[in-house]
Amino acid sequence: MRKDNRLSGVLHVLLHMAEHPGPMTSEMLARAMGTNPVVIRRLMAGLRERGFVQSEKGHGGGWTIACDLRAVTLLDVYEALGRPGLLATGNRTEAPGCLVEQAVNAALGDAFDEAEALLLRRFGALTLAALSADFHERLARRGGSTDLEKNHAA
Amino acid sequence: MRKDNRLSGVLHVLLHMAEHPGPMTSEMLARAMGTNPVVIRRLMAGLRERGFVQSEKGHGGGWTIACDLRAVTLLDVYEALGRPGLLATGNRTEAPGCLVEQAVNAALGDAFDEAEALLLRRFGALTLAALSADFHERLARRGGSTDLEKNHAA
DNA sequence: TTCTCATGGAACTTGATATGTTACGTGTGT
């Protein structure tokens, strides 16, 4: 099935912004992600509404982080995206009249609910600051160049 | 995102077959599921290859269960369907050069892997016989009518 | 003011994929 990679994408954007002094334009971010500026703006819309980021128009404008990275979890980001479905599979019907299907739904539904709860728990336990710290650890281990852009160059 | 309901569907079919004496045609099963006979045949193709069910052509033909329900788990059924992806979300890229994305992928990937493993564990722990037993429990609790067909009537 | 930059948002296109449908071939029993 087709995958939804918005959460992964928006986190990538946020960490890049965290490393960048001053605002980053949608165009810069799009280049870093190998995509289109409009896609970036769509991704960020929900985050802006929640006040996690801020946007300025005109010269010197762009996106800025507007929150404490230690206070925002991946769960917050996930919710800002509109809580997209996490599981690619589910029950055929809700509240079916067929007892056979009820039995199937009950068994599968339990498993699905647990898996979803697990993911949300994990998201809630991870802050953006933790992700950033992991990045800096990798950076130190690798050599220390902070020139992120070149890692995205084609 | 669009959901894949094949596992739910194929289990529904199997339990109906288990309750039905003699073969069931794709047409009967399709009516019970509110779908098309060809869809049923597609669903069953993998199960037939694995020997979980058997099909006969011509008069009096149709589908028959060809395995011990106590020996087949939902995991077996899931694999017979070709192991469709369970999660609706994932990482934007595999093995990215960008350290930021590596950090994101590592964090999310761990959570995704755990959720998937949890689902597979649950599938492996549930046999078709267990599902069938659950159905019979519901049936006894509700009244005892075994006329399943009418529960599907429009 | 006028020009350029950058976001905001609508509308359209694309690609992937589960599901639905039609059509035809093959084999089986009456």
Place this chain on the structure above:
DNA sequence: ACACACGTAACATATCAAGTTCCATGAGAA
């Protein structure tokens, strides 16, 4: 022969993330 039922291919549909184009709006610079 004939009707039944599976097997398969081919095509249609629906959904949705992702990509793209276009224009409006607002902010700073010349």
